[in-house]
Amino acid sequence: MMRGKLLVFGFLLLVLFLYVRMARARGTPQNERIGKIRERLWPVLVNELKKEGFKPGAPVFMRIFKEEKELEVWLRDEIGGRYRRFAVYRVATWGGGRLGPKLKQGDGVAPEGFYFVGAKQMNPQSKFHLAFNLGYPNGYDRALGRTGSALMVHGSDVSIGCYAMTDAQIEMIYLLAEAALKGKQDEFQVQAFPFRMTAERLAKEAGGEWHGFWTNLKEGYDLFESERVPPLVGQRDGRYVFKKMTP
Numbered sequence: 001m002m003r004g005k006l007l008v009f010g011f012l013l014l015v016l017f018l019y020v021r022m023a024r025a026r027g028t029p030q031n032e033r034i035g036k037i038r039e040r041l042w043p044v045l046v047n048e049l050k051k052e053g054f055k056p057g058a059p060v061f062m063r064i065f066k067e068e069k070e071l072e073v074w075l076r077d078e079i080g081g082r083y084r085r086f087a088v089y090r091v092a093t094w095g096g097g098r099l100g101p102k103l104k105q106g107d108g109v110a111p112e113g114f115y116f117v118g119a120k121q122m123n124p125q126s127k128f129h130l131a132f133n134l135g136y137p138n139g140y141d142r143a144l145g146r147t148g149s150a151l152m153v154h155g156s157d158v159s160i161g162c163y164a165m166t167d168a169q170i171e172m173i174y175l176l177a178e179a180a181l182k183g184k185q186d187e188f189q190v191q192a193f194p195f196r197m198t199a200e201r202l203a204k205e206a207g208g209e210w211h212g213f214w215t216n217l218k219e220g221y222d223l224f225e226s227e228r229v230p231p232l233v234g235q236r237d238g239r240y241v242f243k244k245m246t247p
Contacts (some may be wrong), residue, residue: 027119028178034124037171038178045175052086053077057183060176061230064153064163066094066110067195071153071163073176081247082228086176089169095161099194100210102136105147108161111136111192112213114220114233114240118187122178129155129167130174134190140235153190163192189230197221216240 059076074083096108121133131154155170197218223231232243
């Protein structure tokens with residue numbers, strides 16, 4: 001009898017977990033602005049996705065490179081489960097113009113590190129057209145006493161500490177992220193780097209203030225480069241720690 005009750009209880013917990021997961025992923029904020037953008041642009045994006053062999057609503061992953069002023073959008077391939085690059089967008093500007101992590105509120109610096117974006121962080125009524133909050137400070141940032149808020153990827157071409165795109169670009173990026181969150185993805189990972197983390201480029205920073213920090217970032221960069229699957233990310237003793245994920 002007790003075993004049966006435990007099985008029922010376990011089943012109810014599973015149902016509750018799945019319900020919460022679906023509600024979290026599908027509860028992206030809505031308004032007239034995003035509705036009109038979706039009506040105009042989504043059919044065009046669907047055609048582009050199908051041409052590249054992607055399923056509309058495929059899980060998404062993003063990388064940002066300050067020095068190169070690029071934001072990459074990667075989507076998971078149904079065949080094999082690894083991610084393929086779908087598009088590269090030009091970053092109009094990133095706050096502060098300085099390489100290195102954001103340290104405190106008001107320093108005007110755009111974050112570097114590993115961030116996660118869920119449905120509630122999507123903002124279709126931003127004064128910067130469309131936006132999503134990176135979730136800075138994350139656990140790593142907080143452990144080091146770093147402060148700040150409302151660090152976004154957004155439109156309108158202007159930035160004070162955020163990553164600013166053109167309105168046309170953020171519309172496409174936003175719709176791809178929204179579709180993924182409405183599907184099976186609870187949250188998507190955004191990796192923000194000072195530059196492409198090659199050994200040669202990092203070696204130029206040897207002895208610099210952020211060389212150790214960037215070397216740590218490169219561990220996560222290299223895992224994705226080798227596996228084409230975003231790694232699990234945590235923090236311990238003032239460092240990011242990573243675990244390889246398989247498709």
